[in-house]
Amino acid sequence: MSDPEAIERGDEILPGNPPRVVRYRGAARVNHWVTAAAMVLLILSGVAMFWPPAFFLTALLGGGQTARFLHPWIGVTLVVSFALLARQFWRGNLWNRTDVDWVAHMGDLVRGHEEKMPEVDKFNAGQKFIFWAMALLILAMLASGAVIWEEYFGGMTSIPIQREALLVHWLGASLIILVLILHIYAAVWVRGSFDAMIRGWVSAGWAWRHHRLWFRRLAARAAHRGDAPV
Amino acid sequence: MALPDSPRTAVSNPPTQGFIENLGPGDVIKRSATTRLPPPQRELTPVAKLIDVSKCIGCKACQSACVEWNDTHPAIEDNVGVYTNPHDLTSEMFTLMRFAEWDNPDTGNLEWLIRKDGCMHCAEPGCLEACPSPGAIVQYSNGIVDFNHDNCIGCGYCIKGCPFDIPRVSKTDHKAYKCTLCSDRVAVGQGPACAKACPTKAITFGTKEDMKALAAERVVDLKSRGYENAGLYDPEGVGGTHVMYVLHHADKPHIYSDLADKPKVSPVVHAWKGVTKTAGLAAVSLAAVAALAHGLFARANKVTAEDDAHAREFLDGNEPGGRP
Numbered sequence: 001m002s003d004p005e006a007i008e009r010g011d012e013i014l015p016g017n018p019p020r021v022v023r024y025r026g027a028a029r030v031n032h033w034v035t036a037a038a039m040v041l042l043i044l045s046g047v048a049m050f051w052p053p054a055f056f057l058t059a060l061l062g063g064g065q066t067a068r069f070l071h072p073w074i075g076v077t078l079v080v081s082f083a084l085l086a087r088q089f090w091r092g093n094l095w096n097r098t099d100v101d102w103v104a105h106m107g108d109l110v111r112g113h114e115e116k117m118p119e120v121d122k123f124n125a126g127q128k129f130i131f132w133a134m135a136l137l138i139l140a141m142l143a144s145g146a147v148i149w150e151e152y153f154g155g156m157t158s159i160p161i162q163r164e165a166l167l168v169h170w171l172g173a174s175l176i177i178l179v180l181i182l183h184i185y186a187a188v189w190v191r192g193s194f195d196a197m198i199r200g201w202v203s204a205g206w207a208w209r210h211h212r213l214w215f216r217r218l219a220a221r222a223a224h225r226g227d228a229p230v
Numbered sequence: 231m232a233l234p235d236s237p238r239t240a241v242s243n244p245p246t247q248g249f250i251e252n253l254g255p256g257d258v259i260k261r262s263a264t265t266r267l268p269p270p271q272r273e274l275t276p277v278a279k280l281i282d283v284s285k286c287i288g289c290k291a292c293q294s295a296c297v298e299w300n301d302t303h304p305a306i307e308d309n310v311g312v313y314t315n316p317h318d319l320t321s322e323m324f325t326l327m328r329f330a331e332w333d334n335p336d337t338g339n340l341e342w343l344i345r346k347d348g349c350m351h352c353a354e355p356g357c358l359e360a361c362p363s364p365g366a367i368v369q370y371s372n373g374i375v376d377f378n379h380d381n382c383i384g385c386g387y388c389i390k391g392c393p394f395d396i397p398r399v400s401k402t403d404h405k406a407y408k409c410t411l412c413s414d415r416v417a418v419g420q421g422p423a424c425a426k427a428c429p430t431k432a433i434t435f436g437t438k439e440d441m442k443a444l445a446a447e448r449v450v451d452l453k454s455r456g457y458e459n460a461g462l463y464d465p466e467g468v469g470g471t472h473v474m475y476v477l478h479h480a481d482k483p484h485i486y487s488d489l490a491d492k493p494k495v496s497p498v499v500h501a502w503k504g505v506t507k508t509a510g511l512a513a514v515s516l517a518a519v520a521a522l523a524h525g526l527f528a529r530a531n532k533v534t535a536e537d538d539a540h541a542r543e544f545l546d547g548n549e550p551g552g553r554p
Binding site: 013015018048049050051052055058064065068069112114148159160162164166167170171177178181182184189190191192203204205206207208209 | 265362363384496498510
């Protein structure tokens, strides 16, 4: 539990008044926001090319032809960016027994009794769900998207397969949007989360309230290293 | 006498009397990615091209005429030992004579089946259903399904929607192309270029009614010559087509270079543009509204002064007493 290896690079408690805790280093934040920007552009252009009332949104990317050209390339950008993000986050998102307990207490969380929840490490079960759901859905979007990328892969698969891919791409897209709504909603509801992903650090009180186990491990590591007391 | 609204035959010369030019916006009955389409200003007589496979000699005059009229430039390809040339429909070749050799098990005869492939101009066009770009595909009240290249974004969805594998996206300008049924000729009273060029009248053009009557005569003739399964190919699965075939073996269209036996728009395409689209959009909208409402009206999950105090206490080396 206090294995210092399991702590993500850059995470540490910054002594001071008030004390702060570094949660996401620069690389993680850049990766996150590049992924987010790509996701927004993909959703806007994708919905535009699927739902006629939103077709006018193709103008955001320079018109129908340009939107059609850019959409898959933005997708490739997202896949690369998310892969780099996942390289940093996957270990912290592995499922364990605490998560089962956490899910069982989700009602308490919603009712505002977070103190009844088990202590949470860097990521709670909800965050883990979002991480793995996004990872799987992005893979599905990559695979189905490649099949319908007319310009380069148009002739490589049979038309019935391409039809299936169109359907999978839409179903995957609607699921991704649902997961994204949950993600943004949770980030807004749990005040201070946006700060974590924007400035990189959170208050010690935030860490204590939402990710106490993580906070404890960081403190234990600092003590182990013989860092000056806070 | 009322002026005709569409050419009655392909072989005649251009009309010398006044002809009501048509196929304008007021003649559109279906428009891709458009739900509220103004009603058409008039109802044109449905037209059709009838391709009598039993009369075709495989001369490819139709292909040449198509290239000539549409000013396309199909690439010169290699001879791989078949007459079909080019090897497939392309964005520069809207119609293609497909040559098939079929061993008739009943007679022992080797039959050379030549089918002029191209857009069938379905009454229920799958391409139009799949197209995401408003007005890139239109259907006129005379039955012609036409691509409007100014609006085409090159996504290739029409290819997935088509039950006949017809549209092709150009690698040069990234727009989809297919037979227009020479809409630009029909609009001014002339029949399609291919029909005009055909030396054996294997391709004829006129009102759909006339073409069906002509086909019926041909079927009777073919039956009298021993082709007992001769018939008209005007598949119901796509609501009928405005390009029809007379086939000497109408019971097995697939022997004519894989002509679809029972074509219909794929249920996957219907599901994609139908029930899953509605369900997905509804789920997403509902989730967004619920999240917004809860975000606005529910109490936020905020860090309390107690949390801050406990965190400091902990950092000072004292485990706060009990849970906050």
